[in-house]
Amino acid sequence: MPLLEVNNLDVCFGLRSGAVKALRDVSFTLERGERLGVVGESGAGKSVLGFSIINLLSRPGHISSGSVHFEGKDLASLAPGELRSIRGNRISMIFQDPMMTLNPVLTIGVQMIECLLAHRRMSKADAKRVALKKLQQVQIPSPEKRLDQYPHELSGGMRQRIVIAIGLLLDPDLIIADEPTTALDVTIQAEIMDLMLNLCEQNNVALILITHDLGVVSQVTQRMLVMYAGRIIEQGPTKEVINDAQHPYTQGLMNALPQMAIPGQKLNQIKGSMPPLQDIPKGCSFNPRCEYVMDICHQALPPFTRSGNCQVACHMMAESAQDKLQLKEV
């Protein structure tokens, strides 16, 4: 049984101007200890996906159809009490901005111990010992001192380490990290990513890494999803997707990276920008920006087609797969 199974998930935000579908028909599975990257532009639905897994969506957002199964249990149908025992305990989440995640008026120690006592029956002294151990694991210098400090006394990189330490406190099976290094500098980002990778490998923790940085995804994850306008458009092993992208959008994204172009030459740009979720074009949502657009792209949603170990939602792939089938029959 996979650790996490997401099936045909639809997430809807009911607004006065009408319902906005932030996620459409999202399905994927995650095995124990696997690291999955979710990439896409802002507004593609990456963060909503992270939130909806542990049902942190707040009104007017809600899961309108589909299911999220964690170790076989349907998270959407759990009672709030049961869900609380999973949140923070078995599945923990790391957010982008550590200053927003940490409570500014409580010391680091209080916040860590509170989290432990909420989920485990243990004495305060034991909880403190565990907190210290976790701070050591994330390589924070002089951890005893940190327990008595407030978040504002620490630097950005240090705060994000603390947030990671809190995420690891209860030895979760799954960590959802939503842009964990976007607010940090490159040298600190490299340290934090390396740290997360090692911790996940050592403790066999599964990771969902939500980011817009393809470089980070390629270094940390084993599989990746590419999202566009609320849908998954390509998924597969990270190396294959990055080295041999099939969907025109993924290709465009790779080619738009400055390191892919000859210095001084023009970058390969994707024309236009992502449509707002209120008015997504009919058929394939990428069709106004796609350079290979065909008639069928305006009419029907592209189905997922297998290509190697990847799955791609593009009519071009579907057609060439059909051609191959017909060839076989002849």
Added chain:
Amino acid sequence: MAEQNNSLVQISDLYKRFSISGDLLDQLQFKGGKLTRRKEYVHAINGVSLSVMKGEALCVVGESGCGKSTVARTVMGLLTPTAGQISYRGERIDNLSDKQMLPYRKKMQMIFQNPYASLNPRMTIMETLKEPIRFHNPSMAASEIRDKIAEVMLSVGVDPSWGERYSHEFSGGQRQRISIARALAVDPEFIVADEPISALDVSIQAQVLNLMMEAQEQRNLTYLFITHDLAVVEHFGTRVAVMYLGTLCELAPTKQLFSNPRHPYTQALMSAIPRLEDNRPDYIKLSGEVPTPVNLPTGCVFHGRCPHANERCRQEIPTLTLLDDGTQVACHGVEENRV
């Protein structure tokens, strides 16, 4: 020196500090039974000398808090330097009055990081673009102004018929195009761009970068480009200046800097870029954190995190030295051939 003849903007020995000690009452404190007055400063720039050549794109990179944006703002005259000089085509401009500065303002324009904040939400795009043109060319006829606006809007790929719209009606990429159009409207020679693409998505970043490169070709612009994204620098920059804690550690032509970084900090920065090709990061780990610019370390500002630091680095501040290959680097280790 050939370098000086060709330079458009010259920054020499620039210092900028900001007081963080508050007003007089905040500065007073009792210490050992005595009333003392204490002043504290953030030392944002500490002796930076740079010259921007005509027609080049000089990129300034560094981590947050290293003073790169302060350099940009001081060059533009938005901040007055604490010490040092800034000259434009050989004329000193940092000590001019607002009125004397006016002709230079027309030649130097700035593009800001956040297009959501740098466009006035209560002005239509037409008004936003009209303002600088009218201000700098008071004698221009209304029809000429209209033609000029249409021309710059077309050149940045924004439909002139959208002129009556407000900035909130545009996406982030379009807004950044409009701020570029505003900068280009007065036909400047020199543009300072402070992180112009870091608030944008990857596919939009490429569009804006291409636009800036096109404008440079067509109008023979000179850029001072502030960024933290090294991949962009490699693509866009003619020369790169690497800053750390308010000082310049390395200045080199782009190709050279990327193929052969000399300063230990540059080397660490290069190795930290997430790349698509290799599997696991094999980066140079820096110990510790960036010190605060309030209490600067003695000697080389990087010595606390540098794997090659020795006693001399802790005592003596290194100066930029020109190496044989044209790279300028401020490091005792490189000078002594041990790095």
